[in-house]
Amino acid sequence: MSAARGRRGQTLVVLPDDGMTPLLEAIRGAKESILVKMFLFTEPRLIRALAAARRRGVKVRVMLNPARRSGESDNDDAKRRLRAEKIAVRDTHPAFDVSHEKSMVVDGSFAFVESHNWAPKNFGETRDYAVITHDPREVEEVRAGFEADWNRSDFDSGERRLIWCRGNGRERIARFIDGARDYLFLQNERYQDPTIIERLVAAHARGVKVHIMSLPPHALKEKKLLEGVAGLRVMGDTGIKVHKLKGLHLHAKMLLADGKRAIVGSMNIAPGSFDSRRELAIETEDRGVVRRLERTFRKDWKNSHRIDLTELTGGKAITVYAQHEVIKDLVAARLARNGAIVFEAKGVSVHGIESASPTLRYRQDDREETLACDYVAGCDGFHGVCRGAMPDAVRTEYLRSYPFGWFGILTEAPPSSHELIYALHERGFALVSTRSPTIQRMYFQCDPHDRVEAWTDDRIWSELGLRLETLDGFRPHMGPIIQKGIIGMRSFVCEPMQHGRLFLAGDAAHIVPPTGAKGLNLAVADVRVLAAGLAERYRTGHDERLRAYSATALRRIWKAQRFSWWMTSTLHRSPDETAFDHQRQIADLDYLTTSRAAMASLAEQYVGLPLEVSLESAGVDVRTSS
Numbered sequence: 100m101s102a103a104r105g106r107r108g109q110t111l112v113v114l115p116d117d118g119m120t121p122l123l124e125a126i127r128g129a130k131e132s133i134l135v136k137m138f139l140f141t142e143p144r145l146i147r148a149l150a151a152a153r154r155r156g157v158k159v160r161v162m163l164n165p166a167r168r169s170g171e172s173d174n175d176d177a178k179r180r181l182r183a184e185k186i187a188v189r190d191t192h193p194a195f196d197v198s199h200e201k202s203m204v205v206d207g208s209f210a211f212v213e214s215h216n217w218a219p220k221n222f223g224e225t226r227d228y229a230v231i232t233h234d235p236r237e238v239e240e241v242r243a244g245f246e247a248d249w250n251r252s253d254f255d256s257g258e259r260r261l262i263w264c265r266g267n268g269r270e271r272i273a274r275f276i277d278g279a280r281d282y283l284f285l286q287n288e289r290y291q292d293p294t295i296i297e298r299l300v301a302a303h304a305r306g307v308k309v310h311i312m313s314l315p316p317h318a319l320k321e322k323k324l325l326e327g328v329a330g331l332r333v334m335g336d337t338g339i340k341v342h343k344l345k346g347l348h349l350h351a352k353m354l355l356a357d358g359k360r361a362i363v364g365s366m367n368i369a370p371g372s373f374d375s376r377r378e379l380a381i382e383t384e385d386r387g388v389v390r391r392l393e394r395t396f397r398k399d400w401k402n403s404h405r406i407d408l409t410e411l412t413g414g415k416a417i418t419v420y421a422q423h424e425v426i427k428d429l430v431a432a433r434l435a436r437n438g439a440i441v442f443e444a445k446g447v448s449v450h451g452i453e454s455a456s457p458t459l460r461y462r463q464d465d466r467e468e469t470l471a472c473d474y475v476a477g478c479d480g481f482h483g484v485c486r487g488a489m490p491d492a493v494r495t496e497y498l499r500s501y502p503f504g505w506f507g508i509l510t511e512a513p514p515s516s517h518e519l520i521y522a523l524h525e526r527g528f529a530l531v532s533t534r535s536p537t538i539q540r541m542y543f544q545c546d547p548h549d550r551v552e553a554w555t556d557d558r559i560w561s562e563l564g565l566r567l568e569t570l571d572g573f574r575p576h577m578g579p580i581i582q583k584g585i586i587g588m589r590s591f592v593c594e595p596m597q598h599g600r601l602f603l604a605g606d607a608a609h610i611v612p613p614t615g616a617k618g619l620n621l622a623v624a625d626v627r628v629l630a631a632g633l634a635e636r637y638r639t640g641h642d643e644r645l646r647a648y649s650a651t652a653l654r655r656i657w658k659a660q661r662f663s664w665w666m667t668s669t670l671h672r673s674p675d676e677t678a679f680d681h682q683r684q685i686a687d688l689d690y691l692t693t694s695r696a697a698m699a700s701l702a703e704q705y706v707g708l709p710l711e712v713s714l715e716s717a718g719v720d721v722r723t724s725s
Contacts, residue, residue, distance in 0.1 A: 504547030512578030
């Protein structure tokens with residue numbers, strides 16, 4: 100195991116921070132046996148790791164919960180795949196309504212007691228914990244519980260070192276709360292058990308500072324909504340502080356008292372967890388485990404300066420849509436409608452845009468081809484031929500180049516954050532974004548004339564670490580770097596965006612610096628306006644929308660240019676900036692993170708200003724239009 104053990108032989112795993120590595124290392128290091136009991140198991144990498152262990156001679160046994168209370172079964176695919184690898188698999192003990200325990204014992208020498216399922220979401224999107232214990236008594240207890248459930252025999256969980264349900268769960272947690280003297284921190288999905296709520300209220304009444312983190316009420320299941328809201332309201336009305344976790348889905352089940360003791364496990368604070376489910380938790384006084392739990396809780400409680408785009412914009416959000424995925428989807432949509440696509444066209448040129456019948460000329464397979472058009476949509480990018488087909492006399496180009504660039508990487512690593520991170524550091528800007536649960540995109544400000552070869556992987560991670568490290572110890576997750584590159588920064592607009600029968604759209608007409616994330620948003624908005632104009636022209640013969648295309652699109656484009664320029668100038672260090680300029684940046688960010696009006700303004704622009712044209716009003720069938 101790579102993590103250092105504490106004095107009692109315990110180690111804490113924090114998700115999503117630590118990712119899947121501790122589990123994978125444990126499975127890969129197994130020599131004799133692995134016992135797994137899991138509520139939900141859908142992560143293919145862990146299935147493959149168990150299969151590899153069995154093939155090298157490790158005896159692997161897995162128990163999976165057969166179905167939720169609703170009757171829905173989530174583990175059928177895992178059972179099929181594990182059995183195909185000749186791994187022994189059984190349903191959990193039928194004596195329990197649900198087996199919600201999440202545990203693993205390796206070689207009888209150490210055990211994982213977890214709050215998290217073995218599902219992709221839990222390793223990238225949820226706050227969860229696991230305690231790895233090497234204490235022989237605790238390990239033996241987890242093993243004995245597994246064997247009892249495997250063999251459908253009784254397991255007396257009353258007088259045990261660990262916390263079990265059914266059994267001693269409610270009593271142990273109540274006793275833990277009663278023993279708090281200064282403060283209690285809790286993270287749990289829901290608070291519905293009257294006994295535990297009563298104990299928390301009593302703790303608050305005797306002067307213990309109680310901090311509760313919970314799922315927001317709207318995230319609770321409908322059947323649990325009334326009980327969940329009632330519990331939170333009772334505690335809130337007595338003065339207990341209740342927060343919702345921002346940025347991650349709260350799935351953890353954790354209690355911490357006085358910075359000295361903690362409980363981590365699978366049980367929600369709900370009657371069903373205590374009375375009818377198989378649950379498992381561990382109580383710890385390990386200093387390293389408790390300190391890290393407290394640091395994580397305080398970080399989650401305080402959080403960073405977060406701007407809730409969805410809340411501030413009435414439910415709107417952003418979608419990260421990689422360029423190669425856009426191209427694949429556009430090609431698929433075109434082919435699905437039996438449309439033609441000409442690949443590998445060379446020598447493309449545009450002619451007759453001031454006539455009623457413009458043409459495109461190109462070469463393919465050494466043949467000269469001519470395409471007759473009613474209209475030409477110039478969506479061929481900044482370096483395409485369409486913009487140059489407009490006469491210089493009617494075209495005005497506005498350009499601003501920035502004295503810095505972005506050094507970008509793709510890395511094979513778990514998400515460093517559930518959300519985008521923008522950072523201003525004295526060394527320059529940095530950005531962290533997520534492409535997938537295993538691939539992350541990161542950028543930092545650099546000299547646009549720098550050479551990629553000058554940046555080793557170690558130097559890159561050192562620079563990102565410096566710019567992104569926070570007072571609470573945050574650093575980005577590192578992994579193999581699979582792509583590096585430097586991009587320049589510029590703002591560009593061509594006016595007008597139409598002449599004769601030629602209409603420019605997207606990067607052919609405008610470029611924004613990527614700081615504001617408005618490139619694809621503007622391109623889609625252009626196409627929406629143009630599509631509405633063409634639809635109206637072919638449907639009614641009127642061309643008012645087409646003639647207004649440029650003016651309509653440019654109103655939105657210049658607003659997006661202003662926003663992207665502001666984001667860029669606020670978050671980047673300029674070579675010629677003064678101390679006054681930097682203090683203005685700090686003041687801008689301070690105002691942004693303390694004023695709801697400022698956050699609402701940024702959120703509105705970041706998700707994209709309202710589209711001014713309705714496709715439906717122009718007669719476009721949005722159900723089938725591509």
